[in-house]
Structures are given as C-alpha cells and as structure tokens.
Amino acid sequence: MAEIRVEHLRKAFGDFVAVQDSNFVVGDGEFFVMLGPSGCGKTTTLRMIAGLELPTGGKILLGGEDVTMRRARERDIAFVFQLFALYPHMNVRKNIGFPLLAQGMPGIEIRQRVEETAKLLRIDHLLNKSVSGLAGGDRQRVALGRAIVRRPKCFLMDEPLGTLDTEFRDLMVHELRELHNRIHATTVYVTHDQMEAMSMADKIAVMNHGVIEQFGTPREIYDRPATMFVADFIGSPPMNFLGFGGGLSKGAREIVVQGAKVAVPEVREDIAPADMALGIRPEHIRFDDASKLRGAIYGTEYLGTTQIVAVETSGGIIKARVPAEIRLNAGDHVGLALSSARLSLFEKGSGRAVRTAIHDGASQGRAHHG
C-alpha cells in the first residue's frame, strides 16, 4: 500500500479544462472519496492517477515515486470500473485470476490466490459460474476480487455502485467499508452520491468545474463548508442561504437578516461591504414565536422521525427539519430561530466562507490554487 500525492494536476481537452490545478494527498491506507456533480473532473482525475489519461501538467506520486508519465500497467494499481468490465468470455475464476496471469504467476498459485480472494468476498461458491448470469451485487464483488487479488499499491474506483439498485447499494457501501477496514488499502473512490461519500470516506474532496472546492473529513465538509457550492451540494435538503448586505468586521457577533438580528459565530476577518449570505442547515432551525425572522408555512414533507417544513419568508423559501410530532398547517405564520453556533457566512460573489469562530482550530480546508 502506498500514499498518493497529486501536485498541481491539470488536464485540458482542447479548450476545455477538465481539471484545474488539483492538489491533494491520500494517506497510506486512507479511503479517499472524490465527490462532485457529473462533469466536474473527478473521473478524469482518477483516470490520470490510473494512467489511462496523461495529464496536461502537474505530477502524480505513488508511494513517493513519480509515476506521472508511466504506463497504466507499470503503476501497480487496481481499477474498479462503473460497468465492472468483467470479461464476458471468462468465468468468475478466470476473471479474478486475469491480473495474476499477466504477471506470469504459476497456475497453482493463481488458483490459490483466487480462492483466498473469493473467500474474503464470500463469492467462493460462484467461482466456476459465468459472469453474465451474476446478479449486480455479485458482479460487483467479482470486480472487487479482480482488484484485490493482485494486492496492488492502491485501489481506484469509478462510481462502482452507480448501476446497482438502492437496496444493493446500501449493502455494498457497508461491505466496501468493511473490506477496507480489513485490508487497509489506499483507496480513491469517485462518486456523485453524497451518501456514499459521507458514509465511507476518511477524507473527501468536493469537486466542481475541475476545481477542488474543499478537501477534508466528512464532518469538516458538512459542518464547515468552505464554499457555497459545497454547502449546497452536501446535505439533503441542502443548506439554506439567507442573503444580507454590508460588510463584516473582525470580532462581529451579530448580523441583521431580513430585519431580524441574528447572533453568529465570532467573525475572524474583515470583509468589505458586499452581498453576503448566511448559511444554515435545516436541522439547525427551530420554530420560535419570539423570533423576528418570520414566514408562512408553504409545505411539509413527512419523513417519519422528522419532517421538512418549507417556510416562505421575505427572502425566499427556508427549509427546516423539525420533529415529526409538531402539527403544522400550510399558511400558518411561524417564527424561526437559528442555532447561532452552527451557521456559516459566505461572500456571495466568490462563494467563499467567511472565517469565523467555527473554523477555530481547523484549517479552512479550501484547496489552494496556484
């Protein structure tokens, strides 16, 4: 296993820049997830690490070795494709053993290694079956088997659960993480599904338009989004944004939103007057009749343990997650109280988060751009 270091990585296809100056380090044995909407450059980054695309600029180091221009087969990595790429003309055993055959390993040893791997993945009963008859989950396991059988330096996975049904997907998320805990392989996992990312990752990089918007642990990304894009992309429903104007000065602890005073975490930097946004997660909003921030209930979405309530305020719709027991009717006027300690402030122009007390003791997390 090895550490993956990506420095100033860039990829352009003609005029289109797919990846702009990416920098990140995946520690040895870490489960790293690249998360972003389709077309954000996450798969391109992965393919460059694999050696399936050559970068336009920058460096890729695998276990300290510069592999930027090496061929895929010389990198000692394994790749799990979205469509699994199981060879339809081979059975399960041959599929899993295929990478070992390339190394010229003797047949007996291949057999042994394939059987060990199959046991680890609990597919040893399928070894002599044809891959075309397998169910989605088993196909996935065979693809994983082909990846781990070689004991490579790292695993790269490109939306490997993308084609599975929801039910299977939850099961596989669990299995993948469990497998990772057992073999501690450095893993780079690409997905557009935030639930997969949050539940499996040690570290997440959120990408958009070829730029890494934030790099951090799932908790950091959820609690302290570095940009409005991250705040909006992560969480369901996403973070609410309430616009407000004027600058901020260091040490400020209060802002005015829609005529109501709102306490905020202590601001740690001076911001020139500009369009700003206050970001608050739905679960950090309560109903409080005393609050000056008011609106009319627009609709509710019942989720069992909680409900999502859309409230129409003068500044747009705000969604709150409140206990399911509260009885509400459309049109009711309610006051909204925000948990001050959990809210974020953003500069609307750049989308950047303002440094406040919530960032104390943590890096801002935004990737630096050259």
Added chain:
Amino acid sequence: MSLTSAHSVVAPSATSKRVAGTIIVLYALISIVPLLWIFATSFKTPPDSIAYPPKILFQPSLEGYCNLFSTRTRQTPEYINSLGPATGVCDETVRKRNMVIAGPSNFMPRFINSLIIAFGSTFCAVFLGTLSAYGFSRFKVPLADDLLFFILSTRMMPPIAVAIPIYLMYRELGLSDTALGMILLYTAVNVSLAVWLLKGFIDEIPREYEEAAMIDGYTRLQAFWRTVLPQATTGIAATAIFCLIFAWNEYAFAALLTSGTAQTAPPFIPTIIGEGGQDWPAVAAGTTIFLVPILVFTILLRKQLLRGITFGAVRK
C-alpha cells in the same frame, strides 16, 4: 366491445403474422427453385437435361459428376470391348457413351484455387480490417473521418472500372495468373467493407475492458487480443462471411486475370460446356459442388451472420 378482441399494440396480430409467414415461404420457394433445378440437373443424363418438357422425375445418374472430374476420349466400340471390366461407376457410365476416361479434369485444381484465394483473401481482409477498425475506434486518428470516407469510397465504383489498369499493372508485376495476385486484389476490395463493418462492432465494445486489462498488467496488443477480440467474434464472423461470399463468387476479375494455374472455379465452370457438346449435367455438377463450401461456412456461422446483419451494420 368485448375484452377478447383486445390486442397488444406492440405484438403483431395473428393475421399479420400469418400473412407475413406466407409471403416469406413463397419468397423462399421462388428463391430455391433455381438451386433445386441446378441440383436436379446435375443428376440427369445429358439427354434428360435438355428434354422438353423438362423432366421432374428421372432416373438419377452420376454422369454429370463423372464428366466434371474427368477428361474423356471417344473410342470405337471394338476398342472399348477389348478393354477389361470397368473399374468403377464412372468408367462404366462413360463407356456407355463410347468413351474412355483419359485423365482427371482441371476442376479439382480450379476448385482448390478458389478455396485458397477466397479464404486467403478473406483472412487478410478481416485481419487488416480488424486492426484498422480497432485503431479508428479507439485512437484519435488525424483526419479519421476523411480516411474512413476514403476507405469507403474505394467501394463506390464498380471494381471492374479499374480492370484495365489492374490488368496492365499485374502483367508488369508478374502477378497475372497467380494466387497471390488474386488474394491481394480481393483483399483490397474487401478491406473497406471489413473496416466499416468491424468498426461498428468494436465501437460497441466498451473500452473499459481493455483499460481494465492494461491496468492489470497487459500491453495494449495483449489486451486487444485477450479482451476485445473474443468479444468481437460475432462481428468478425459476419464480416468474414461477407468477404468470403464476394471473393468466392467473383467472376469478372478472375476471368480477366487468371487463365491457367491460378484460375478459380467461376471462370472455369462455363468452359465445361465446350468440352464435348453441351454437357449441362457436368456444368450443374460443378455449380452444385461450388455451392457447398459457402453453404457450410454460412450454416456454421449463421447465428453470427444474423446478428451481424441486424446489429453491426446498423449502429445505434
């Protein structure tokens, strides 16, 4: 409206199925009549073959096949009577016509020429076609579209339009009347078809297969050989049949460029007519045997051929 009259909007109704079936059966019958005619004629005696009205029922005879495979000389009955007993069916048959077998005819060597040239050129066209189709499908080839059009354009004019230049070139190069020359020529004609057909098939094989193999430690050529080729067999088989049918049936170039050692069966078969009267049974026998290889090949690969026609040629 009763519910029983309800019918599916997608599945064809029983009536339309019956009509379609009838049309297909009629068409098949009409198509097969000439083949049956040839087959029947090959087992007739020469007088039966030109009888009017044509004989549907007749005493089958191997005379056509005997005449096809042998050359014969006319002898006096006295001479024939002086010979020992007939050595085989053919010997006996020809003696009844006051002839004796002088030796084997040229049919076998011509038939073998046909086999060598048709299968050789099919192999070359499919081999080159597979590799170039793979290249066009997977790599950014500069001017790929123009090149593909150029390749296709070689098929746009009738091949015989270039007959005279090819005839002259072949004479200069010493390729006239050689199997190599015919293989090269048929390969050149077929390779455009092969590239286009196979590109369609290879485009449909996700490139993840090779990428997976290359990450797993194989070179591109190994990955191509082990992952792409096995999945392209359908397309390759279909393409091979198309190429083979063309090369097997080709008459014009074969008649122009081959006359002796490399002559193929198509220009040879008509020459049988001239040898000792209008020997229709022998011609029919030659034609019947000539049909066999292509028939066997097509039956062996019929599944692939069907899929080839419906899948590969029409890309999504």
